[in-house]
Amino acid sequence: xxxxxxxxxxxxxxxxxxxxxxxxxxxxxxxxxxxxxxxxxxxxxxxxxxxxxxxxxxxxxxxxxxxxxxxxxxxxxxxxxxxxxxxxxxxxxxxxxxxxxxxxxx
Amino acid sequence: xxxxxxxxxxxxxxxxxxxxxxxxxxxxxxxxxxxxxxxxxxxxxxxxxxxxxxxxxxxxxxxxxxxxxxxxxxxxxxxxxxxxxxxxxxxxxxxxxxxxxxxxxxxxxxxxxxxxxxxxxxxxxxxxxxxxxxxxxxxxxxxxxxxxxxxxxxxxxxxxxxxxxxxxxxxxxxxxxxxxxxxxxxxxxxxxxxxxxxxxxxxxxxxxxxxxxxxxxxxxxxxxxxxxxxxxxxxxxxxxxxxxxxxxxxxxxxxxxxxxxxxxxxxxxxxxxxxxxxxxxxxxxxxxxxxxxxxxxxxxxxxxxxxxxxxxxxxxxxxxxxxxxxxxxxxxxxxxxxxxxxxxxxxxxxxxxxxxxxxxxxxxxxxxxxxxxxxxxxxxxxxxxxxxxxxxxxxxxxxxxxxxxxxxxxxxxxxxxxxxxxxxxxxxxxxxxxxxxxxxxxxxxxxxxxxxxxx
Numbered sequence: 001x002x003x004x005x006x007x008x009x010x011x012x013x014x015x016x017x018x019x020x021x022x023x024x025x026x027x028x029x030x031x032x033x034x035x036x037x038x039x040x041x042x043x044x045x046x047x048x049x050x051x052x053x054x055x056x057x058x059x060x061x062x063x064x065x066x067x068x069x070x071x072x073x074x075x076x077x078x079x080x081x082x083x084x085x086x087x088x089x090x091x092x093x094x095x096x097x098x099x100x101x102x103x104x105x106x
Numbered sequence: 107x108x109x110x111x112x113x114x115x116x117x118x119x120x121x122x123x124x125x126x127x128x129x130x131x132x133x134x135x136x137x138x139x140x141x142x143x144x145x146x147x148x149x150x151x152x153x154x155x156x157x158x159x160x161x162x163x164x165x166x167x168x169x170x171x172x173x174x175x176x177x178x179x180x181x182x183x184x185x186x187x188x189x190x191x192x193x194x195x196x197x198x199x200x201x202x203x204x205x206x207x208x209x210x211x212x213x214x215x216x217x218x219x220x221x222x223x224x225x226x227x228x229x230x231x232x233x234x235x236x237x238x239x240x241x242x243x244x245x246x247x248x249x250x251x252x253x254x255x256x257x258x259x260x261x262x263x264x265x266x267x268x269x270x271x272x273x274x275x276x277x278x279x280x281x282x283x284x285x286x287x288x289x290x291x292x293x294x295x296x297x298x299x300x301x302x303x304x305x306x307x308x309x310x311x312x313x314x315x316x317x318x319x320x321x322x323x324x325x326x327x328x329x330x331x332x333x334x335x336x337x338x339x340x341x342x343x344x345x346x347x348x349x350x351x352x353x354x355x356x357x358x359x360x361x362x363x364x365x366x367x368x369x370x371x372x373x374x375x376x377x378x379x380x381x382x383x384x385x386x387x388x389x390x391x392x393x394x395x396x397x398x399x400x401x402x403x404x405x406x407x408x409x410x411x412x413x414x415x416x417x418x419x420x421x422x423x424x425x426x427x428x429x430x431x432x433x434x435x436x437x438x439x440x441x442x443x444x445x446x447x448x449x450x451x452x453x454x455x456x457x458x459x460x461x462x463x464x465x466x467x468x469x470x471x472x473x474x475x476x477x478x479x480x481x482x483x484x485x486x487x488x489x490x491x492x493x494x495x496x497x498x499x500x501x502x503x504x505x506x507x508x509x510x511x512x513x514x515x516x517x518x519x520x521x522x523x524x525x526x527x528x529x530x531x532x533x534x535x536x537x538x539x540x541x542x543x544x545x546x547x548x549x550x551x552x553x554x555x556x557x558x559x560x561x
Contacts, residue, residue: 011328011368012372013328013372013375013376015376015377018543019242022377022378058380061394063394064394064397064398067371067375069378069379069381080146081146081539082500084433084499085469085471085477086478087477087478092479094328096478096480096482
C-alpha cells in the first residue's frame with residue numbers, strides 16, 4: 001500500500017493547555033483533508049505519542065479550515081512550568097505528529 | 107459601515123520591544139492591545155509585589171508608554187494592556203508619573219480594571235462554600251492552600267468597555283482574558299449588546315488571531331517557512347473589525363511576514379480545545395462557523411462567526427509553590443557524540459542513585475537526538491557532529507536539588523571524552539510554580555474600573 005508522510009500534506013501548530021497538549025493540523029490542499037479525517041484518528045495519535053501521552057486523546061474536526069484539532073491529556077510532564085523537558089510546552093509536538101505515515105487511499 | 111483598526115503589540119511578556127512602537131508609527135490604527143500575561147507571569151509578579159508593594163506589574167509596559175506617549179496623544183490611539191499583573195494601580199500610577207514628566211498628563215486619561223485578583227479572598231470564598239476544585243483532578247484547593255502565590259479570575263471585557271465609554275485612553279488591567287482586550291473596543295465603538303453572541307464571537311475570534319502577536323503574520327509558521335519574507339521586520343497583525351462582525355486580518359505596508367489563509371489558520375487552531383465551544387468570559391465562540399478568504403495581499407477576511415451565551419462561571423488560575431528544580435548540561439563532540447552523551451547520562455544517574463537524594467523526578471534527554479520528539483526521532487546518526495546531554499530533576503527538598511547541581515561539571519574530567527560547554531555558570535535552583543485551574547461563579551467576583559486622577 002502506498003503511504004505518505006503527514007509533513008507532505010499537512011502543516012500546523014501545537015501548544016499547551018495545562019498538562020494537555022493541543023495539536024492542530026491543516027491540510028495543504030482540499031483533497032488531502034479526507035485523508036486526514038480517515039487516517040489520523042484519535043487512536044492512531046494516542047499510539048503515535050505513547051511515550052508522551054498518558055491520558056486520553058480527543059479529536060475535533062474543523063472542515064471549514066480543513067483542519068483537525070487534537071487534545072492530548074496528561075502529555076506535558078505535569079504542564080509548562082512543572083515539566084523537566086526542553087519542550088515543556090509541547091511546541092514541537094505538531095512537528096512530531098507530522099512524522100506519521102498514513103495510507104494514500106481513502 | 108463603520109470599521110475600526112485594532113493592532114497587536116505584544117504576544118507575551120518578553121516579546122519584541124520594537125513591535126508596538128512600529129504599530130503606532132508605521133500606519134494608522136485606532137487601538138493598540140498588548141498581552142503580557144502567561145500563567146507563569148502572575149506568580150512572578152506576585153513575588154515581586156511581596157518584596158515591594160509598588161511592584162507586581164510588567165514594567166516593560168511603562169517603558170513602552172514612555173516611548174510612544176507623544177505618538178498616541180497626537181494620533182489619538184487608545185491602548186489596552188493586561189500589563190497591570192497583580193498591581194494595576196501601581197502600573198497606572200507609574201504611567202501617570204511618566205505623562206506628567208512629559209507634560210502630557212492633561213492629555214490622557216488612565217484607567218484601571220480590578221476585581222480579578224482573588225489571592226486575598228480565598229478563605230472568604232472557601233467559607234462561602236466554593237471548593238475551588240481542580241477542574242482536571244477534582245481535588246479541593248485545601249490541599250495547596252498554604253502554598254498559594256497568586257489567584258486570578260479570567261474576567262471579560264465589561265469593565266474595559268465602561269472605561270472606554272468614560273473616556274479612558276490607556277486601560278491597565280490584570281487577568282483579563284487575552285482576547286477580551288480586543289473585544290472591548292469593538293463593543294465600545296459598535297454598541298454590540300450583551301446578548302449579541304455572534305458579534306461577540308467574531309470579536310473574540312479576532313482577538314484570538316492577534317493575541318499571540320506575529321504568530322498570525324508569518325511567525326512560527328510551519329508551511330513553507332523559508333518563503334516568508336523579511337521576518338526580521340515582521341509586521342504584527344492588525345484586525346479591521348466592521349460593525350457587522352466581519353473582519354480582516356492585515357498588517358502595515360512595508361513590513362515583513364505574511365498574512366494569508368495558512369498563516370492565520372495556524373494561529374486559529376493554536377491552544378484551543380473543542381473548537382465548537384471556545385469558552386471565554388464574554389461568549390462561547392464556534393471556530394467551525396467561520397470562513398477565511400484571501401482578500402488582497404497580506405489581507406484575510408473572516409466572516410460567519412457564531413456564538414452562544416457565556417457560562418455562569420469564571421475560570422480561576424491559582425499558582426502555588428510545588429518544590430524545586432534545576433538542570434545541567436554537557437556537550438559532546440564527534441566521534442560517537444550521542445553515545446557519549448548517553449553514557450554520561452548513565453554515570454549521572456548512577457551517582458545520584460548512590461547519593462539516595464529525595465528526588466521525585468529525574469529526566470535525561472540528548473539535545474540533538476531526542477529532546478523534542480523522544481523515540482519518534484529514530485536512532486542518532488553515528489556521524490552526528492555534537493550532542494548535548496541535559497539532566498533535570500525535581501524535588502520538594504531544596505537541598506537535594508542543590509546537591510544535584512554539583513553532579514554535572516565533574517563529568518568533564520571523569521566521564522567520556524570530548525566533553526565541553528559546561529561553563530555556563532553555576533546552575534541555579536529554581537522554585538517550581540504549578541497551576542491549579544478551577545471555576546468560580548461569576549456572582550462571586552466583583553469587578554470594577556476607575557479612571558485615576560493625576561495628582
